[in-house]
Amino acid sequence: MIAGDVADALPPNDELAQSFELLADLLQLDGADGFRLNAYRTAAQRIRDSATPVAALALEGKAKQLDGIGKTIEAKIVERVETGEIAALVRLQTAIPVGLVDVMHVPGLGPKTARRLWTDLGVEDLDGLRDAAEQNRISALPGLGEKSEQRILESLARPRADVGADRVLLGRALPLVERLIAHLATHSACERVSEAGSTRRRTETVKDVDLIATSNDSTALLDHFVAFPSVAKVTAHGETKATFVSQDGIAADLRVVSPECYGNLLQHFTGSKAHNVALREEAVRQGLSVSEWGIEDADGSVTTMETEEEVYAALGYAWISPELRENAGELELARRGELPALVDSIRGDLHMHTTWSDGRASVEEMAVAAKAQGLKYIAICDHARRLRDGRLAEQVAEIVAANDRVSGLRVLSGVEVDIRADGSLDMPSELLAERDWVVASVHSGFQDSREKLTTRIVAAIEHPSVDCIGHPTGRKLRQRAPYDLDLDAIFAAAAATGTALEINGQPDRLDLRDVHARAAAAAGVKIVCNSDAHSTRALAYADFAVMQARRAWLTDEQVLNAGSWREVAPRRAGASR
DNA sequence: GCCGTTTTCGGCCCGACTGTTTTCAGTCG
Numbered sequence: 001m002i003a004g005d006v007a008d009a010l011p012p013n014d015e016l017a018q019s020f021e022l023l024a025d026l027l028q029l030d031g032a033d034g035f036r037l038n039a040y041r042t043a044a045q046r047i048r049d050s051a052t053p054v055a056a057l058a059l060e061g062k063a064k065q066l067d068g069i070g071k072t073i074e075a076k077i078v079e080r081v082e083t084g085e086i087a088a089l090v091r092l093q094t095a096i097p098v099g100l101v102d103v104m105h106v107p108g109l110g111p112k113t114a115r116r117l118w119t120d121l122g123v124e125d126l127d128g129l130r131d132a133a134e135q136n137r138i139s140a141l142p143g144l145g146e147k148s149e150q151r152i153l154e155s156l157a158r159p160r161a162d163v164g165a166d167r168v169l170l171g172r173a174l175p176l177v178e179r180l181i182a183h184l185a186t187h188s189a190c191e192r193v194s195e196a197g198s199t200r201r202r203t204e205t206v207k208d209v210d211l212i213a214t215s216n217d218s219t220a221l222l223d224h225f226v227a228f229p230s231v232a233k234v235t236a237h238g239e240t241k242a243t244f245v246s247q248d249g250i251a252a253d254l255r256v257v258s259p260e261c262y263g264n265l266l267q268h269f270t271g272s273k274a275h276n277v278a279l280r281e282e283a284v285r286q287g288l289s290v291s292e293w294g295i296e297d298a299d300g301s302v303t304t305m306e307t308e309e310e311v312y313a314a315l316g317y318a319w320i321s322p323e324l325r326e327n328a329g330e331l332e333l334a335r336r337g338e339l340p341a342l343v344d345s346i347r348g349d350l351h352m353h354t355t356w357s358d359g360r361a362s363v364e365e366m367a368v369a370a371k372a373q374g375l376k377y378i379a380i381c382d383h384a385r386r387l388r389d390g391r392l393a394e395q396v397a398e399i400v401a402a403n404d405r406v407s408g409l410r411v412l413s414g415v416e417v418d419i420r421a422d423g424s425l426d427m428p429s430e431l432l433a434e435r436d437w438v439v440a441s442v443h444s445g446f447q448d449s450r451e452k453l454t455t456r457i458v459a460a461i462e463h464p465s466v467d468c469i470g471h472p473t474g475r476k477l478r479q480r481a482p483y484d485l486d487l488d489a490i491f492a493a494a495a496a497t498g499t500a501l502e503i504n505g506q507p508d509r510l511d512l513r514d515v516h517a518r519a520a521a522a523a524g525v526k527i528v529c530n531s532d533a534h535s536t537r538a539l540a541y542a543d544f545a546v547m548q549a550r551r552a553w554l555t556d557e558q559v560l561n562a563g564s565w566r567e568v569a570p571r572r573a574g575a576s577r
Numbered sequence: 578g579c580c581g582t583t584t585t586c587g588g589c590c591c592g593a594c595t596g597t598t599t600t601c602a603g604t605c606g
Contacts, residue, residue: 033578034589035579035589036578036579037578038578038579039589042579043578043579067579069578069579070578070579070580071578071579072579073578107605108595108596108603108605109603110603110604110605112602112603113604142597143597143602144596145596145597147596147597148597238594241594268591268606271606273606276591277590277591278590279590283590284589284590289591290590290591291590291592292591293591
């Protein structure tokens, strides 16, 4: 374990990943070998996806054990920790204007063009790019024309994207996917249609929405696609593919493909890129060449497949659930036929609010809605601070009454308590002990040190009445970074006490995130998938928690509320209390 | 820069689209 003061100084994974991505971008502008750039980008992704701080691993010489990180990159991480910078990165930053990286990322531009704009026109950043385009100096360059110049100006006119701001929450993208599939499926020219891309993999945010379809009349189907009611702008409309931007700013893409290689195409367009690259590399070692059009053997004959199952089978794999396709070990297990049976649904929702605190629906309304969704039990977890001065007793009476009126669903008396700055909880222990289910969460002091926050949460985990830690890292997607925690210490304490950790299904939380939930479960921690609903409609957020659990490789056994309340409840009578 | 049931050297997925070309480089996923 790293001592607190040293750990505080360690760069977080996200910052390290950014450094290597910048290094790759600058090297690319510098004309470096593409495979070298790829190595840095792969390493950056590995670092970002690691559940443990890679800086700490590097200091112990263990970062090399991560796939894609070798001794050179490990040495650079150590250098960053010990000197505060990476010399190679500093050198490049002085040789190449850093603003040129933004220029390179303008859609349609790339490293070669960006470098030419710099050397030939003196463009060093986006402002310089705008000036050059407005003065028609770009179209004067050989190989670039008026269309290029116009497209650059259009790109620059859009609001400057903050980190992740150009990505859309899965919770916004999936409803669009469902409506689009329904829209396409009703058309007579539509034979088969499927979601693809990152929405099919259920990643927490997506860049756009991808669909594929087969059709006996692709022109008619694509016309129907771009006639979707909420289209704001059609950006491409060809014979096999169309793209539009919806009124709420989400880009949607439909490709019409031929039926005989539907399986190859679905597999290809589902990705991820890393998964497909690894799949194809392995295929090459077997003398096969994989593309979206089929699998070519050494003799040059191409076999096409109508289903994904056939594609994977032809390469020696069991079919892989899209949520797992991130090149995170799934190919190896699929080859051995040892993929986990992923959790499919939950039987109870153990975190929701009512009008007794900040929810919009009554206890009974939540119960009726939950029953309609097929749930067998729910825990009403209003904020403890709103249940003082006798209100708790009144709320409990309403829960008892709801149990009488709603059959086939058990309504549990739960609570969500704040974990205070000193690690204590904001409801007296004797009242906590009477609750059926206790969620403890951090709602303040997000800026506290890593050591202090970790100590607070571990104290809550060790409290005999606490069953679960709510939204454990406190992040809000695109709004707020997670607070600084020693997750290994949290996981160890949770495993030791049998306290569960939540995957909070609110689309802007999804907290724990996938790689952390996977690491927690691997450490022996039970996971609970909750909606944290504040209205009846928001009960559906539990589905997003389950999607996240599947991305975390979790099985029914690892998700506590995939079981019945009878299976969950004995924990409370266990020896730890 | 990474990696290794052929290898510590010599590989590293594959194809489509775009704009500007007249055979292709650059970009994208």
